[in-house]
Amino acid sequence: MKSHWTTDQIRDAAEGKLSRRRFINGAAALTGGAVLAPMLPGFARAAGGELSVMAWEGFTMETELKDWLASEGITIKASIIGTQDDVNARLVGSTPVPTDVSEFNQGYNHFYGDELAITTPLDESKLPNYNAEETFAGFYKAPTWFWDGKLHGVPWIWGLNSLVYNPAVVPEPKSYADLLKPEYKDKLAFGDDTLATWPMIARVAGYGDKFPNLTVEELDDAFAQMDPYRAQCRVFAASNGDSINLLVNGEIGALFCGWSGIPNETAKQGVETKYVIPAEGAAMWCDAWFIPTAATNTDLAHAYINATLGAQAQADVCKNVVGGTVQKPAVDKMDDATKGLFDYGNLDAVFASSPLQGIPPRESDEFATYDQWVAKWEEFKLGF
């Protein structure tokens, strides 16, 4: 059997003289190789390996799961989310970026699960930490994450988006209206994270209970009421990291609505900031892990998700991001400050006062759509 082609054969092939038999042989070899290659020993997957995780800044769990990751031989390849839409932009289309685990905000559940169909059903047998005994009832297979008999996402962390401020610049604001004082001109920033900003705009404008279902007229009115705040605004922060940078460098004194973990991050850089729930209230959020259709290592992804639900990991991450746990055993492992953030004895009341809200509808004849909110947000940033 010939093991190589002669130069004449190569020339013939280049000139289109490749025989049918040789073409079929070559194609069969290529196809066979492609089919069998993954089954060869060299392609077998190890228990550990690289796990591609796309999560918010501070939420990749590399710190909290450091020992577990080391013992399992797992390396996290992290991508940071700037806005939730970064996730869909990465995962939709015919050539999604391979990602093993990512997270979605509660408002994106059906958009990801049904419309974009970028989630895969999770295998509960591989998630022993997620169970009715250990997981708070409000988070265990609730309709937000479990529908049509499938678990589309596992809620794992929740918290508040609220007014973040530097007490040295803006002392103790009690209400958003306090930010309109003349001395705070150019001290305010809006975050470009619309999941945090839009619900708060609706609240400040008096449409908090209606969000995300505002009519077009109500949407116009809500943003019209924001004009005085825009006049106080110095910059639109591109991300949580950018907000932290702006607060640390003294460029702003208050962030209209941001992640409650920002004070921890600025404290690491020697700048004291606080978050407060003003008279208008705060916006609740809950992130859920999901395994995208573009995942390449689902077993490892399940193991990782399960590990993030461990009691100590939950207690640690709640402390680091100033968040709330979904696991009952984690509460006892928290320090007093973290435990005192929320009334774990009566979570129903917490959700009643700050319900988990969705995002504006993608299509509607009755309410302003997500596209219209984006357009309005752009106009607002442009100063219309």
Add this chain to the structure above:
Amino acid sequence: MRWSFPSFDRRQRSGLALAAPTAVFLVIFFVVPAAVLLVYSFWISRSFQITPTLTLSNYLRALGNAGMWLSMWNGVWIGAWTAVFSVALSFPVAWYIAYRTRSNAILYAVLLSWFSSYLVRIYAWRTILGTSGLINSTLMQLGMIDQPLSFLIFSRTAVIVTLVHLFVPFTLLLLLSALRNVRTDYLEAARDLGASWRQSFLRVVVPMAYKGIVGSFMFTFILAAGDFISPQLLGGREGVTTGLLISNQFRQTGNWSFGAALAFILLGVFLFAYFLVAQSMRLGRLSPGLRFHPTLPTQEKA
């Protein structure tokens, strides 16, 4: 009938071999995606789903959107001033390197800034221009100001300053390459024929370096006007450019068709800007290929 390669002589074959990789790359990764994008711009899209229904609605919506025009103006303003300053600052340096020194030390010094990432350079400028940044701290320590100068950052000026820093190495390289084609013999010949320094510069140097000047200007203009990261991080409330609106359509709303329409409108603006620059150069008699024979002082005497 069997297909066979057309025959080329050796010179043609070597030419094809040299050009083919780039041509293939551009066709696959630019021409084809751009063509797809152009088709998308005439279709309907919503929430990352595209419906192949022919429509002009995306263009009509974009052209009727005041926000689009304002952001476009914002980008064009930033792009034009960035290009003007980048070319103006690079030209004397390129001249010095081309005609006054044999050392490339200055060139390497300018190119050194390339050895850092784009975002690092933007944040470095934030540190320099910021409220507690290098400039404000120095001025305050010197007792020249009581309060930090807030206008230094989060303004279009801050964006232009940063972008000029980012693009000067590019414009310098292009202008230097162009000036090295203008041999000193030509300048001396012009002077020997009685041309003043200004005349030899405008009638010899600029037309011969035309491609480098216009190329570096347009290159900088297009990249700066289309940029949305620097304006967002340094532009403050005025930091919204069309690039950001386009990005939002692809990333946030999933309205690829509208985003594509915005992108092609921006392309049209860039082509129009090129036309304006080229025509201005032509009207100013600074283009190559046009022969002007002004009466020189020596001829007047004769």
